[in-house]
Amino acid sequence: MSIELIGERELFKALLELSKDSAIRVMRPAISKALTPVRRQAKANIRSHKRSGMLNKAISKKAGGKRNSKKAWGKVFVKSKPIIWQGKRINPVKYAHLVEFGTRHSRPYPFIRNAMSQKRSEINSILIREGWVNMAKFAGRLRNKHDTMRALRKARARFLR
Numbered sequence: 001m002s003i004e005l006i007g008e009r010e011l012f013k014a015l016l017e018l019s020k021d022s023a024i025r026v027m028r029p030a031i032s033k034a035l036t037p038v039r040r041q042a043k044a045n046i047r048s049h050k051r052s053g054m055l056n057k058a059i060s061k062k063a064g065g066k067r068n069s070k071k072a073w074g075k076v077f078v079k080s081k082p083i084i085w086q087g088k089r090i091n092p093v094k095y096a097h098l099v100e101f102g103t104r105h106s107r108p109y110p111f112i113r114n115a116m117s118q119k120r121s122e123i124n125s126i127l128i129r130e131g132w133v134n135m136a137k138f139a140g141r142l143r144n145k146h147d148t149m150r151a152l153r154k155a156r157a158r159f160l161r
Contacts (some may be wrong), residue, residue, distance in 0.1 A: 011131050015071055018138075024065030024072045026138050030130035031074035032063040034123045038076050041115035046099070054083050055099065058092040059112075 015023045039061045046056050058079045065072035078092040102108030116123075 006111075011128060014135060015131070022138065026134045027072040027131060028063050028065055030127050030134055031072055031132050032061065032125040033130050035061040035063065035076055037075045037119045037122050037126070038112075038115045040121055042076055042112045043072075045111035045114055054085060055092040055096055057083070058096070076115070076151070 018026065027060065039143065042059050043056050046059070055078065058081065059076065060079050061074065061076050063072070063074040072110055078093045078096040082089045082091040084090070098106070099109050100112060101110070
């Protein structure tokens, strides 16, 4: 499930004026902060459906970006690390999809998809807020390096009003 940034055209325009690497550097921390409530909600959704609690412990988040495509990304996922519980090696990634989508013998229990849909508006607001914060920090660093990107100065001035 993907989320697009909606409602903040000035931020989007300012990001487009940055270099590929700089835009990713600005948005990667914002994406990481925006995924924190999703991870927490996914953990809360799975708590009521547990056997050992290993699936809950294996839910994680990651943010990254590709320089050549000018895209930053983030994901909430189940880590693939075996854990020993009552003498057995349990790898939660091997059964997480069965819990999420169900089988013909058990009903689906969508913990990650529900967390994404429940936190969609919060994700958007965090992305916009943190995007401007990081843009202002980046503009301050560039000013120190005597860079004269008009969009960054405007973004910093808008944020510091």
